[in-house]
Amino acid sequence: MALQMLTYLDAVGNAEPAGQPAGALYFHLYRPTVPYQPAAAAAAAAFKAYKMVGLLVLPAEEAEAQALALAFDAALAHGGTSPMVPIGLKQNGDFAATTKAITPKQLAWWLNHNRHSIVRAARGILAGTIDLAPIQFKQEATTITNSDYQTIMTFDPATGFDRYRRVAPMSQRR
Known part of the structure; x- marks a missing residue:
């Protein structure tokens, strides 16, 4: 989702x-x-x-x-x-x-989860956490490899400093 x-x-x-x-x-x-x-x-x-x-x-x-x-x-x-x-x-x-x-009940759960995710990200940004940490989902990192901003991003997981944020799949059936 x-x-x-x-x-x-x-x-x-x-x-x-x-x-x-x-x-x-x-x-x-x-x-x-x-x-x-x-x-x-x-x-x-x-x-x-x-x-x-x-x-x-x-x-x-x-x-x-x-x-x-x-x-x-x-x-x-x-x-x-x-x-x-x-x-x-x-x-x-x-x-x-x-x-x-x-179902509408499942949608309400997802919307609530989404709101909490946005608030958590905003709090992190306001606290100074601005690290580049693209998601990696199912061993794919398409948010980095297919980005229009790839020329200005310096992300190399081999350096030890840059790390993917691994996201586990969540079921739509809540």
């Missing part, structure tokens, strides 16, 4: 307290490279590249959650995976394992 996405959700929730989020979805704006193929297949491949990423907030009650899933994509009525949003239904009506969704 991305800190940035949770922060946006929290900001919207604070601005519109009467509203209930149905999720937080986005897709990358880019021109995907599609291998040469007939026009219809190329269009389908390009459409697939723009599938939304993120998290849906579905009611804890199964029937309500399924109804909302069908509202997101009516093509799921007979099962399958949505080409637009990260949700899938089995033919028996159960959610597919690929569905990226949490």
Whole structure:
């Protein structure tokens, strides 16, 4: 779960307290490279590249959650995976394992966790902790290796001074 996405959700929730989020979805704006193929297949491949990423907030009650899933994509009525949003239904009506969704109660837990993380970081900064400590998640350090600011960052874990901050995966199911 991305800190940035949770922060946006929290900001919207604070601005519109009467509203209930149905999720937080986005897709990358880019021109995907599609291998040469007939026009219809190329269009389908390009459409697939723009599938939304993120998290849906579905009611804890199964029937309500399924109804909302069908509202997101009516093509799921007979099962399958949505080409637009990260949700899938089995033919028996159960959610597919690929569905990226949490309940409103789980969202509240994540938002609270996010607020505490931001406060903890702010207190550290105000106390003078400004070390460069990029996260390393699942043996990958993409926050450093894919950064636009790599030319001004001097980070070398081999020096013994620079260290990754290892982040353990947290379950979405809280």
